[in-house]
Amino acid sequence: MEINMNDSPVGDSTARAQTNSDRFGEIFKGLPLEIYHFFNLPIGGVFEDEVKNLETIFEYFKGKDIQETLMSTKIAEKKLGAPHQGETRITHLNGFIKLVDSLGKDKAEQIMFEKA
Secondary structure: OOOOHHHOHHHHHHHHHHHOOOOOOOEEOOEEHHHHHHOOOOOOOOOHHHHHHHHHHHHHHOOOOHHHHHHHHHHHHHHHOOOOOOOOHHHHHHHHHHHHHHHOHHHHHHHHHOOO
16 A cells, blocks of 8 residues: 555645745634644634634744744743643643733743753
8 A cells, every 4th residue: 555645634734834835824713724733622623712822822923834833832832841730731831921921021931941
């Protein structure tokens, strides 16, 4: 059995992102589908407060294309560490964004990411 990468969803997503670097791909409720996939959320099964949180995360980490946006988000997640018990990845990132908004970007990142 031969596997053709052009038939896989990953291959389609990568090809679409490369050919449409000025766009963010398919949109659902104002956000690219890749954001939902990144956080393992079902399309259409997301509550409105989760969509608002995703919008906040997307706007904060938004880059020139979807790959840059997702990479920035992943780097921040790794630097912040694992969410606490009962906390989702989305609420963990939103807590950081709220901290940044209240303290200022430079001060918040210095506190959160300084090495012990």
